[in-house]
Amino acid sequence: MSVIEVHGLRKEFTVRVKAGRLRREKRMVTAVDGVDLRVERGEMLGYIGPNGAGKSTTLKMLTGVLMPSAGQARVCGLRPVAERTRLALRIGVVFGQRSQLWWDLPLRDSFDLLRHVYRVPAAGHAARLRRCRDLLDLDEFLDTPVRQLSLGQRMRGELTAALLHGPEVLFLDEPTIGLDVVSKQAVRGFLAELGRAGDTTLVLTTHDLADIERLCRRLVVIDHGRVVHDGSIAALHSRYGSRRLVVAELDTALAAPPTLPGAPLHRVEADGHRLVYALESAGVAEVVAGLAGLAALRDISIVEPDIEEVVARLYRSPAQV
Amino acid sequence: MAETLAEPARPAEADRASGGLAAYRALLRAQARSQTAYRTSFVVDLVGNVGATVFDVVTVLVLFGVTTELGGFTLREALVIVGISSFAFATADLLVGNIERLPRYVRTGLFDAVLVRPLGALPQLLLMDLPLRKVSRALFGLAVLVVAVTSAGIDWTPGRLALVVVAPVAAVVFFGAVFVTTATVSFYWIDSGELANSVTYGGRDFTSYPITVYDGWFRALFAYGMGFAFVSYHPALALLGRADPLGLPAWVGWTAPGVALVAAAVAAVAWRVGIRHYRSTGS
Numbered sequence: 001m002s003v004i005e006v007h008g009l010r011k012e013f014t015v016r017v018k019a020g021r022l023r024r025e026k027r028m029v030t031a032v033d034g035v036d037l038r039v040e041r042g043e044m045l046g047y048i049g050p051n052g053a054g055k056s057t058t059l060k061m062l063t064g065v066l067m068p069s070a071g072q073a074r075v076c077g078l079r080p081v082a083e084r085t086r087l088a089l090r091i092g093v094v095f096g097q098r099s100q101l102w103w104d105l106p107l108r109d110s111f112d113l114l115r116h117v118y119r120v121p122a123a124g125h126a127a128r129l130r131r132c133r134d135l136l137d138l139d140e141f142l143d144t145p146v147r148q149l150s151l152g153q154r155m156r157g158e159l160t161a162a163l164l165h166g167p168e169v170l171f172l173d174e175p176t177i178g179l180d181v182v183s184k185q186a187v188r189g190f191l192a193e194l195g196r197a198g199d200t201t202l203v204l205t206t207h208d209l210a211d212i213e214r215l216c217r218r219l220v221v222i223d224h225g226r227v228v229h230d231g232s233i234a235a236l237h238s239r240y241g242s243r244r245l246v247v248a249e250l251d252t253a254l255a256a257p258p259t260l261p262g263a264p265l266h267r268v269e270a271d272g273h274r275l276v277y278a279l280e281s282a283g284v285a286e287v288v289a290g291l292a293g294l295a296a297l298r299d300i301s302i303v304e305p306d307i308e309e310v311v312a313r314l315y316r317s318p319a320q321v
Numbered sequence: 322m323a324e325t326l327a328e329p330a331r332p333a334e335a336d337r338a339s340g341g342l343a344a345y346r347a348l349l350r351a352q353a354r355s356q357t358a359y360r361t362s363f364v365v366d367l368v369g370n371v372g373a374t375v376f377d378v379v380t381v382l383v384l385f386g387v388t389t390e391l392g393g394f395t396l397r398e399a400l401v402i403v404g405i406s407s408f409a410f411a412t413a414d415l416l417v418g419n420i421e422r423l424p425r426y427v428r429t430g431l432f433d434a435v436l437v438r439p440l441g442a443l444p445q446l447l448l449m450d451l452p453l454r455k456v457s458r459a460l461f462g463l464a465v466l467v468v469a470v471t472s473a474g475i476d477w478t479p480g481r482l483a484l485v486v487v488a489p490v491a492a493v494v495f496f497g498a499v500f501v502t503t504a505t506v507s508f509y510w511i512d513s514g515e516l517a518n519s520v521t522y523g524g525r526d527f528t529s530y531p532i533t534v535y536d537g538w539f540r541a542l543f544a545y546g547m548g549f550a551f552v553s554y555h556p557a558l559a560l561l562g563r564a565d566p567l568g569l570p571a572w573v574g575w576t577a578p579g580v581a582l583v584a585a586a587v588a589a590v591a592w593r594v595g596i597r598h599y600r601s602t603g604s
Contacts, residue, residue, distance in 0.1 A: 063436075064437070065436045065599075067598075085438075085441070093437040095433060099430070117348070
């Protein structure tokens with residue numbers, strides 16, 4: 001059985017908008033509009049979309065915070081809202097904008113409190129805490145009150161807090177938002193390590209596509225509450241026509257850039273000294289070989305497709321859905 | 322990593338009830354430690370908090386400075402009423418009163434954080450924000466109650482001895498239920514604070530006096546529509562052995578615990594329904 005099974009999940013909100021001096025109109029807003037999803041044990045899933053696409057709302061329905069308007073969700077075989085407290089023992093949740101820690105107490109005390117809250121045997125708790133302390137470098141601020149921690153330090157604390165009870169699924173909502181580069185690296189490295197171990201399922205929403213490229217093989221893109229892509233990053237590229245580029249630097253400019261089979265010319269730069277070909281059916285070797293026969297090559301580089309660009313294009317074109 | 326982080330550690334179902342209590346105790350300890358971290362300010366708060374309750378009682382005393390009877394009750398009798406009311410309100414306010422901060426919990430995300438933990442949402446919120454400085458108010462209310470019932474010339478019977486303990490406890494439960502029920506309105510209507518206050522603090526003021534001082538639809542609504550007559554008025558009549566000037570039979574005073582349980586049930590249902598309508602905040 002899949003760890004997460006979601007069928008036709010919907011969430012509608014009524015919002016009141018001003019319509020005249022006193023009158024207010026009710027309007028229905030559909031935040032999540034029929035999402036289907038199936039996640040297997042040990043998968044690392046990136047859940048992305050523009051602001052207001054329904055990412056956080058989906059996560060809140062899967063963690064038992066919000067009641068779905070329609071559809072079904074099972075996480076670890078449990079119904080999130082109806083069996084909220086039983087589910088809570090088996091999942092870990094990090095909401096980037098919410099804290100699980102006690103503001104006025106030292107970080108260490110929060111971890112100890114969570115041991116009681118989750119009723120975790122002391123030995124397992126201590127072992128997991130030791131691993132997190134090593135991997136996330138917690139020791140230097142373990143005795144600092146949480147309110148005095150930097151955002152990066154706090155986030156490392158939140159990650160630890162979410163893992164101390166050994167959850168089967170870890171939900172992360174914007175875990176790297178607002179973090180400096182070093183903290184981002186630390187958080188990513190830690191999550192990658194967790195993914196390598198293979199037992200914990202990870203569902204991650206993010207604005208930062210570098211998180212996804214680093215961590216997730218599977219990508220679900222949501223827009224206007226609907227899933228518009230579900231598959232690998234490579235599948236996203238091929239579906240939306242993003243291609244790897246070969247950039248060739250020439251010693252002397254050619255009168256006319258050569259045509260190569262399976263690799264159309266993408267653009268010409270530096271007065272013909274730099275030719276950029278897009279790889280379609282041809283491989284890198286064929287392009288290089290083709291060019292080498294015609295001109296003196298100074299340098300060759302390959303540019304990987306930029307996921308950010310692909311996703312931006314995806315958001316802009318609802319027609320492609 | 323593989324061995325230590327991923328191995329699940331779930332307690333057996335049988336451990337859960339006792340484990341739950343230990344968890345709530347831990348939350349309470351944490352709250353005590355957080356609040357007493359600033360010792361001086363805690364002591365100042367503790368003293369300052371007696372003020373409001375003293376004021377309620379002084380108001381009654383001042384009224385009797387200009388009159389010898391209030392709604393047909395002497396000072397000693399009226400003090401039993403205000404004693405039950407101020408003890409019950411102060412204690413309920415200490416234990417449950419902070420639930421009126423629900424809109425803030427929603428805004429700051431504390432409510433979401435609480436919902437992803439394996440404990441009840443309401444007890445967690447109450448324990449995580451328990452205003453320990455209000456202990457002084459509840460103790461003052463208790464002192465007023467003890468003085469009032471010992472000086473009222475009550476003809477003690479075993480039944481009345483039981484009632485003098487049970488009725489104030491029932492009144493605490495009743496006020497607690499009122500706090501929770503009115504707070505759940507903010508699940509639907511975030512700016513409902515003023516309305517909630519008019520019921521909770523209005524209820525406290527209403528129960529501080531014999532209900533005979535009120536009149537008409539107002540009395541009918543607060544006393545029997547919302548049930549505030551069962552907080553202090555009817556139990557006080559039963560303790561004092563007085564007939565109800567408004568004509569209800571004597572046994573009504575003994576139904577206070579039942580009314581409190583009904584109120585608690587209404588609050589529990591309102592809370593459960595409210596949580597299902599909870600809509601969280603963006604991101």
